[in-house]
Amino acid sequence: MNRLFSFILILIFAVALSSCEKEEFENPLQFETNTLTIASAATQATIKLRLERPAEDNIPVTVRYQANGLTYNEDFTTNPEEVNGTIFLTIPTGSSEVTFTVNKQPGITLLGNEIVSFTLETAGKPATIGATSSLTVHLD
Secondary structure (H helix, E strand, C coil), X not given: CHHHHHHHHHHHHHHHHHCCCCCCCCEEEEECCCEEEECCCCCEEEEEEXXXXXXXXXXXXXXXXXXXXXXXXXXXXXXCCCECCEEEEEECCCCCEEEEEEXXXXXXXXXXXXXXXXEEEEECCCEEECCCCEEEEXXX
């Protein structure tokens, strides 16, 4: 009887121990705002993506852009540079944000209706795409 009791106790302990694996909780990532204007006197704007909690590991992030009335390299650039319409970013371990910049090229003529739309496309686990997943940047 003692052996049966010991076996059951060991089995319960093993099951309890195996269920103590590290849980991954969602960590929403989103733009700080959904609209931004680069004023006529300004040359750039810093775009910030924020996590709800600091990253436990490096988190890869991709952001796609779509320009309306503007051409990349002629009218604006980003830092880091885009690759086929995508900006690749990494949120470092321990940080809760990552930034990139949009730069107006010198001497461009703007009519006032030019925009660049950015969409948060992917975020590595445990990050999830949050509510503010797109941003429209107006260039004045």
